[in-house]
Amino acid sequence: MPRATESATMPWLRRLGVATPELVVVTDERELAPHASAFGPPWVVKPDIAGSGKGLAGLVHVCRSRDELAAAVAATLRSGAPALVAEYVEGAECYLSVALDEVSYGAVVRASVTGGVGFDARQAAAVRVRLSEGLHDREVVTLLNQADVKDRRLRRALAHALRILWAAFCAAEAVLVEVNPFRWDARRLVAVGAAVEFDPHGRAAARALRPAVLVEPGTTPHRAPTPREIAVREADAAEPHRPGVTFFELDGDVAYLVSGGGAGLVGLDYLYDNGVLPACYLDASPGAGSAKVQALFRSALSVPGIRGALFGAAVLNLVDARELAQEFIEAAEAAGFDAGHVPTVVRLAGPYEAEARGMLKARLPGALVLDREASLEDACDLLISAMGRAPRAWEGSAR
């Protein structure tokens, strides 16, 4: 789901007509001096990353002196993110959001006269809106009544802001537009924290109305990507017109090559249940093409320290099993993967499965190749058993 950092979201909101604080992004501590005099003190410093929860994670600093500002910026930069330095805005905190809603198959607008760090959106007043009907005065009034907004000027300001957020949500085909918090000083309603997410499949006209820079959550760093993950991303990006592929590494030692958003998870759960940790998870949409599939399979078979490999899928409906087998054989050869030394179990069923199994047995003689009578869990059982044996001792385990 594409998201925007605050440094991209705030100018977007400002263009829409929502007041926002002055802000600058600092990537080098040495750049700080000229920025510091543009506004403040006080200043607010936080990492310029997408999403909410920065305050709850203790990543937001209010700095009242230049020394505090320098220390907060340095700490933020050390965490690996650029530092967002914003004007501090006084005022009471409140909350507005618009989101797609699975309950009503429409949208839900939320409001609260509280907000800020740790605010739970589920505590806000909520009104559901049909996308085909749009947000009308009736819903706005109901929402602000439910949120118990009594101050007439604040009501007017929130109603105005909500209409702007709603229009932007619809026009840009957002999944979420959230301002938490707004600060209200009895004159101005200023968005000081915001999170936005957009439909990755939104129409071109909608994408043109989004913040200038968006980030994909897949690139959100919980760790640096491995060379194999980068290789798959590059292969995926090289053919943007084709269906996509997914690959990420996990902490285990089994090359897990069971594709399919459903079947892939079934085998993964079963391995975890039996104390075996996969080294990776992958998925390929039908029609992804050979280059992407090769990158996926080669990457999975190249993860260092692999002690076993499981390849297969739920029974294939539209894919020719011979093509899938050929991709696996070529990837194993390219990766220098030796099924004679690393226990390898294949479960392949679907169109031309007998021929596919024949190809695999001929080209990867060490692999145990199962037919449709075996489930993915049976394949996992065989792999677990084979991994406990000496090389070559697992041959003959398959029916």
Next chain:
Amino acid sequence: MIRGLLESGPGLLVQGITGMQGRLETRWMLDSGVRVAAGVTPGRGGSEVHGVPVFDTVAQAVAATGARVAMSYAPPQTAADEVVEAAQAGLELVVVASEKIPQHHWLRVLEVARRGNCRVIGPNSQGIVVPGVGRIGCPGGDEPWERFAPGPVGIVSRSGGMASELGMFVRTWGWGTSVQVSIGGVPMVGTPLTEGVELVAQDPLTRAVLVFGEPASRQELDLAAAVADGRIDVPVVAMVAGRAGDSLPDALPFGHAPRYAGGATVQEKIAALRDAGVRVARSTHEVRAYLQEVLPAGALRASASLTDRRTSR
């Protein structure tokens, strides 16, 4: 409803029949004994695909054939609009294969379809199978009647691949399926799990429903609520895959749909279903054992009339 629509009437209407997937799956549907009455591709009216007449609009195809059911292979950019066209032409059921359809537009289209009493399955659906009667789309690939047999188990799955995998195993275990529905893997599908279970429970052969759930979406929680309050009284056996991903960062894309921070975990879904009285299996081995528990002793395979019809031609 689905059995009746497939048993009677002139057969399916295929939207996007002249595209690569439409041509391939139409060929396989015809080969498996399914009646395909018409195809629709704007600008290709007057042509034929595998002997099936092609029309420019759904309205023309319905006027000429009386079709009531459509399988849509329209591309993501036009799939939603083609559902509107089908609903406005009076179709009762549309199954949508396409994925990556713009969500805002899709939700508006579902409102139109609902007002027109047109049931939508999908997007991202692999299709529907009623063994012995027919199929909409190509679950089972080129050999559906070697994989699926008629019987007492309804299947409703968020994964198309696992719908077929489970259908095949149900046959292998000596039972068969009444209706198998791949509802699509994204959260806001035309027919979510609960409605899917209600739909297949209506089938006269159904004695139990097997459900396959996944991470993301609240559909499993809604199903648990429906079972708990008695709206669903047929025995339900469920498998919710993706437990292994619960402890991993939300940014990692497991399954068909993005997982949201703060959304229900797979373990929470499993707990909700168990609390409602649903038997939740951790593996297909347990699925078999639970089906054994809930199915009546004499519930075995029913006769496969479509297989008989095809092989006797």
